[in-house]
């Protein structure tokens with residue numbers, strides 16, 4: 060394995076159990092029945108463990124959108140043509156995509172990184188880390204070279220390192236790439252052994268015939284490439300995507316910097332499975348934002364042992380579910396900092412009365 064990648068993986072530490080326990084103890088002193096703020100409490104405890112700070116505050120948050128194209132589009136697996144990746148990229152760079160709106164609403168930055176868009180794109184707001192002009196068709200052979208997969212993972216991690224230098228301490232995974240629900244399904248099936256029939260979904264909205272075609276394309280991709288389930292880089296190389304590999308790098312980079320990383324939908328979930336396979340310690344840094352409507356996402360979250368915060372029937376990607384969950388993360392942080400304790404407020408903590 061590439062030296063830099065090895066170092067990145069080795070630099071991921073376990074979360075801070077002392078800070079997590081302190082956060083949990085603080086929550087139990089606040090003027091509410093213990094546990095009554097539900098997921099806001101588990102999120103607050105997790106954030107404390109990740110950051111090593113009992114009451115963390117995230118002044119700067121960044122949605123990391125990794126963009127790339129997919130050779131598998133030639134199999135007719137998306138309801139939209141491959142050109143939409145580059146068209147949407149410009150839309151995103153000028154602030155008009157859903158993620159721009161939701162990130163603005165949540166007070167987060169959007170960083171867009173080209174790791175493999177099949178066009179020469181130049182824009183002042185774009186980070187150019189292009190590895191190649193999109194993947195090859197996974198139904199016919201490997202998506203990319205192993206060195207390219209490594210390069211894409213490192214591009215994601217390095218984009219995170221840059222953002223950390225700029226003050227970001229919390230990341231959201233986002234992506235853009237027509238055809239990427241097909242590659243993500245292949246990655247999920249290869250890593251988990253789950254069947255394409257239960258993982259492949261409609262993506263941008265293919266019809267029944269399109270769904271059947273997508274399932275057979277994923278079966279073919281697995282059959283032709285024989286990815287090694289015990290080697291996540293092999294899986295990314297053979298049936299993955301450049302943005303999926305880069306997102307795995309975003310997750311590893313965030314974990315290496317002790318920053319929480321909020322996962323968006325299905326594509327982010329596929330990247331998270333790859334990141335966990337590369338570095339099991341990275342799993343502790345992940346939070347699931349929402350349950351996507353894409354078919355395989357619930358199974359991916361079960362595999363990751365993550366509970367989503369939101370159920371909004373969304374299936375867009377870009378980081379949109381992740382951006383929405385930032386409101387809840389902010390709420391959890393404010394509870395920790397602003398709520399009165401029983402002692403402060405002179406409220407009886409119920410010790411001695413009947414407990415639930």
Ligand SMILES: Cc1cc2ncn([C@H]3O[C@H](COP(=O)(O)O)[C@@H](O)[C@H]3O)c2cc1C
Pocket residue numbers: 136137138139143144147234235236237238239240241261262263264375376377
């Ligand atoms: C206009 C438009 C904006 C999007 N923003 C995110 N996606 C999402 O849909 C694509 C994946 O679905 P599939 O695998 O079916 O192609 C990715 O670009 C993903 O980011 C979009 C898709 C479209 C059409």
Ligand SMILES: O=C(O)c1cccnc1
Pocket residue numbers: 240261262263323324325326327351352353356373374375376377
């Ligand atoms: O869940 C997602 O992230 C998703 C679903 C459909 C299309 N694009 C993204």
